[in-house]
Amino acid sequence: MKAYERLLRYAAYDTQSDHHSTSYPSTAKQWVLLETLKDELLGLGLKAEMDQYGYVIGTLPGNAGAAVPTVALIAHVDTSPDASGAHVKPRIVKRYDGRPIVLDAVKNIVLDPAVFPWLRDNVGHDLIVTDGSTLLGADDKAGVAEIMTAVERLVADPSIKHGTVKIVFTPDEEVGQGTTHLSVKAVGADFGYTLDGSKVGEIAYENFNAAGVTAVFTGKSVHPGSAKKKMLNSIRLAAEFDALLPLSDRPELTEKYEGFNHPTELHGTCEKTTAEYIVRNHDVTRFERQKQDFRNAAAYLNQKYGDGTCALDIREQYQNMRTLLEHRMEIVEFALGAIRKNGLEPIVEPIRGGTDGARLTYMGLPCPNLGTGGYNYHGPYEYASINEMDQAVDVILTLLTDIAASTRS
Numbered sequence: 001m002k003a004y005e006r007l008l009r010y011a012a013y014d015t016q017s018d019h020h021s022t023s024y025p026s027t028a029k030q031w032v033l034l035e036t037l038k039d040e041l042l043g044l045g046l047k048a049e050m051d052q053y054g055y056v057i058g059t060l061p062g063n064a065g066a067a068v069p070t071v072a073l074i075a076h077v078d079t080s081p082d083a084s085g086a087h088v089k090p091r092i093v094k095r096y097d098g099r100p101i102v103l104d105a106v107k108n109i110v111l112d113p114a115v116f117p118w119l120r121d122n123v124g125h126d127l128i129v130t131d132g133s134t135l136l137g138a139d140d141k142a143g144v145a146e147i148m149t150a151v152e153r154l155v156a157d158p159s160i161k162h163g164t165v166k167i168v169f170t171p172d173e174e175v176g177q178g179t180t181h182l183s184v185k186a187v188g189a190d191f192g193y194t195l196d197g198s199k200v201g202e203i204a205y206e207n208f209n210a211a212g213v214t215a216v217f218t219g220k221s222v223h224p225g226s227a228k229k230k231m232l233n234s235i236r237l238a239a240e241f242d243a244l245l246p247l248s249d250r251p252e253l254t255e256k257y258e259g260f261n262h263p264t265e266l267h268g269t270c271e272k273t274t275a276e277y278i279v280r281n282h283d284v285t286r287f288e289r290q291k292q293d294f295r296n297a298a299a300y301l302n303q304k305y306g307d308g309t310c311a312l313d314i315r316e317q318y319q320n321m322r323t324l325l326e327h328r329m330e331i332v333e334f335a336l337g338a339i340r341k342n343g344l345e346p347i348v349e350p351i352r353g354g355t356d357g358a359r360l361t362y363m364g365l366p367c368p369n370l371g372t373g374g375y376n377y378h379g380p381y382e383y384a385s386i387n388e389m390d391q392a393v394d395v396i397l398t399l400l401t402d403i404a405a406s407t408r409s
Contacts, residue, residue, distance in 0.1 A: 003393050064405075093128075
């Protein structure tokens with residue numbers, strides 16, 4: 001089976017995760033695809049188990065000698081809470097001609113290269129697109145599909161030499177909890193690769209340092225007819241707080257290595273309002289400065305309006321994996337070589353986000369991130385290149401054989 005055929009099948013599963021859930025996985029519907037993947041691995045003759053947290057770990061024994069490192073291939077099954085993942089209706093655009101693709105004519109949802117210029121790199125490719133009402137789920141079901149397809153090919157062709165391969169499928173990556181209960185010891189790999197990037201040929205080994213911020217504003221609710229010099233509207237406090245943060249740190253004004261502060265939720269009444277933010281930066285010093293900006297804004301409001309006006313909670317989420325991976329660059333070099341051997345020029349760029357691999361690296365399992373051929377994640381403009389998905393499978397196979405050959409030589 002081709003990787004894109006698997007993606008089409010997996011896209012039918014609604015696996016959207018939930019920021020507000022207290023269960024793990026955060027949504028019961030993720031279990032369905034995870035169970036399916038476990039059964040598929042068993043059907044290919046692999047040992048595979050799913051634990052109490054939903055982690056699926058499969059093992060393909062090596063055929064290239066005991067000295068070859070064990071490599072983990074990792075992808076997440078959940079899709080973003082930012083857009084619906086229910087009743088996905090993908091369609092294939094054959095031999096894309098470079099013109100705008102109308103996804104929904106009524107709502108005027110158009111996949112336009114004038115807005116998404118990387119579409120021009122996909123001219124001549126077969127593309128999988130949405131109908132404009134949901135996301136596609138290529139993040140990260142494209143990675144799941146490519147791993148499964150690579151494993152199927154390894155099983156079918158024993159002449160392809162490789163070490164032991166661990167296949168790991170995780171829930172809840174999109175809500176920052178993909179590795180919360182994952183045991184590196186249970187994975188049992190020397191290092192790994194997450195398949196969770198975009199353009200095939202990408203190799204990323206640095207990501208944001210990340211924190212989440214909750215700011216709770218307490219006002220004074222008084223009838224608006226008699227509110228003069230009495231009311232303190234917490235919604236306006238939230239607006240004042242946001243205005244105190246540097247304008248230059250807004251994500252819509254940043255790119256590449258520039259960090260940002262991003263408000264993700266706001267809900268409240270005159271008396272009480274809660275604002276949620278994510279804070280991101282590749283540079284640790286600048287990251288600390290951003291967190292201090294939040295503390296300074298809260299202190300200002302508390303001084304201006306009284307103690308307890310703004311209660312702030314800052315939570316560390318993940319760290320930049322480059323700090324550790326720069327001491328294990330042979331793992332990156334294996335990927336660079338595999339990409340080049342498949343006729344691609346490696347694209348080395350920082351991740352403006354995070355992956356399961358970022359946390360796993362700090363947990364003792366170094367994990368750079370590779371591209372899958374999916375684009376425009378988290379919304380109805382998401383699409384995947386079938387051609388690039390095929391290339392991603394070839395990169396995986398080359399990577400595993402090169403690691404085995406390097407160890408044996």
